[in-house]
Amino acid sequence: MNFLLKITIPFIFIIFVSCSAQEKNKKEVFKISYKAETRGSFIIIHFKDSSLVLKSTSADKSIVLSNAEVINIQNIASKIKLSEIGALIAPSNERYRDAALTGSFIILKNDTSYTSSNFDHGNPPKELQELYNILQKYLK
Numbered sequence: 355m356n357f358l359l360k361i362t363i364p365f366i367f368i369i370f371v372s373c374s375a376q377e378k379n380k381k382e383v384f385k386i387s388y389k390a391e392t393r394g395s396f397i398i399i400h401f402k403d404s405s406l407v408l409k410s411t412s413a414d415k416s417i418v419l420s421n422a423e424v425i426n427i428q429n430i431a432s433k434i435k436l437s438e439i440g441a442l443i444a445p446s447n448e449r450y451r452d453a454a455l456t457g458s459f460i461i462l463k464n465d466t467s468y469t470s471s472n473f474d475h476g477n478p479p480k481e482l483q484e485l486y487n488i489l490q491k492y493l494k
Contacts, residue, residue, distance in 0.1 A: 384431045385462040388489060390455035390475035397455065397475065399489055401427060408493050415493060423492055430485050436461055436468040442481055444473035459485070 386401040397410040404424050408415040419427070439459065448454035455475035459482060461468045473479060478486045 382428065382432060383462075383464055384428050386427070386431060386485070386489070387460040387462075388457065388486070389460075390457035392449070392452060392455045395455060399493065401489065406489070406492055417492065419492060427485075427488060427492075430488055431461060431463070434461070434481060434485065436463060436466075439468050439470040439482065442471050442473075442479035444471065444477070444479060446474045446477050448474045448477075 384401070386399075388397075388399040390397040395411050397408070400407045404419045404421070406417050406419055439461070446454075449456040449472065454477070456472050457475040457478060458472050459470040459478075461470075470482060471479070473482075
């Protein structure tokens, strides 16, 4: 019986570790960057893990998000059809006459990078509006 335990326990341990590693691989990893810029002004927001960082011409801010906030951002990002964000049409064009900063998102999901089309800062395409709003909310 002792021999059986010596064989069974390592076997169970290997199965447990293997299943745990597979579960980690299933989890989607999102890194999100938002950049808005024009002549002499910029805003950059980075989301990674549980960190949300703002850098701009007027302020720098870094916050640690709660687990619920991280999950909320990831859920919102997972609803976006990332392969299509480069072709989204901006609802306004104030950036063309320098009346608004030019904004865009870069979303990294599991080692694949997706870049959105440009849009006016504060007025993203409707498909990106919820993500933009939640990042702004958490930075306030």
